[in-house]
Amino acid sequence: MILHGWHGWLLTFTGVAQLTVICLPLAALAVWLLARLRIAGGTERPWAWRRSIAEVGIVYGTLPTVWLTMLPGSHAGTAPGRVSLIPFHDLMTTSPPQLIGNLLLLAALGAFAPVRFRAFATLPRAIALAAGVSVLIELAQYVFRLDRVSSIDDVLVNTVGAGLAALASNRWWRTRTCRRHIEIRIRDDNTTRT
Template sequence: MTEAPNLLGAFLRARREPVTPEQAGIPVTGVRRTPGLRREEVAMPAGISADYYLRPERGRDRRPSLQVLESPARVLRLDENLRDYLLGLAAEKPRRSSTTPTRGPPTRRNWPCSAPRWSPRPGRRLCRRNRLPCSMTRVNETVRVSAPSRRTSKVVFLIFAVVFAAVAGAVFALRRMLLMSAPRCMAGHWHGCLDTDNGVVLMTLVGLPIALLGAWVLARVRRTPLDTTAWRLSLAEVGMVYGTVPMVWLTMMPGPAAGLVDGRVSLIPLQDLVTMGTLGIAGNLVLFAALGFFAPIRFAALASAPRILALGAACSTVVEVAQYAFRLDRVSSVDDVLVNATGALLAGLASHHWWRKN
């Protein structure tokens, strides 16, 4: 028994050579010995690690996940037929060739396109003899591929449930305060709406369906038949922005003596924590909670507790410096940075189950 040839690795190597770094958007520096892309130059734009790409090309992983191959297929500029062929190679079960020829009907090898094999794209089939896409685009038996997968569907449903519960609770708790600014906001007036806490919260809640619609459109644009992470990444991107910008807007709203008094700084830890009160501590915890929750879901580089804590502290420091520089009649306190970073860390730990791995 001998090991079957690595058709998947040979195909990946053959498709790397025709693609130039300029076509992949990679700057060229120095003298290149390879005619096409290097392995790491394929992995980097694809958003995967070089080791993940190296395994199937060298034959260490004969059946990689189809999601791992979708992104390199875009970098290698494969058309629909070549992408089907690539995914078909990954779907093939590993077979060992024997030194003794197998017995079978002599006419079987001459069939140009026999019974359809499994194809990663519904409505297409692959030839049994050479596993290339057949010319027929419709088959009697359509293979259904669940996209998004059940796990991704559960994640999306859970995020929607959390968002709905949070919005419902906020509306019920702040219904009287929100109704005070509703007439000004609905009339389109800046003063009395977006320059008040009630108005900003109201407009954030009103714009939530639009943000969810934007996430849906973004997921549909980037989604492929086998891409189960489109919804997760789209929700993470929209959630980071939409959950953080209104909170930063509230924090940067000027006080009554803005521009008249110099900025105040408090660098002694835990000194201002006692005077914040419950509402102040809760607001500081929530300030970068959306960023801490969604950032590790979107970026694998941030999928660790120390990095989330550093991200929250860095963003909070920028806000505190801006408050001091613009003389907004607010106190730039180190306690705000500590509480903001803690809120981002707690939110990030809450989303640990969905952190991006690669």
């Protein structure tokens, strides 16, 4: 399918999906450049690559999916905002593709934020970050009257997806956290001995 004009690329599901695929080589180049700059600056090779992959992964993996949630419906601006605050009510009518999309929406954030930011290098903090971002997305859909339902179930499913992704990347951020604690203990031991 050939898309014409910025509207076709930025305001349709197909356009955003195609842009995401087209930008994959640019994302890979960004990872490589960031890692090379860090290695040249004295960062150890494994940490330089992990940090670079995490930074680009957060942006590349989260921005397109969040952008898709902000695409306006056919009655955007005219339809009143709709809210569903009863947990698990909307899950009964959610289609499998939509459920999978909601699980994947913040998966990159859940997987890479603990790797990149020490403050989120615990499962509860990674889950709290994802829940907060998901609430902001639902609020934005309501405030901007995008002809979408702002649902507590979306927040729950987005958060579960991010939590599962954080568990999947656990080895990357647990290694970093454990290593940092060991370095601090060694430094503290050396300080007390002198």
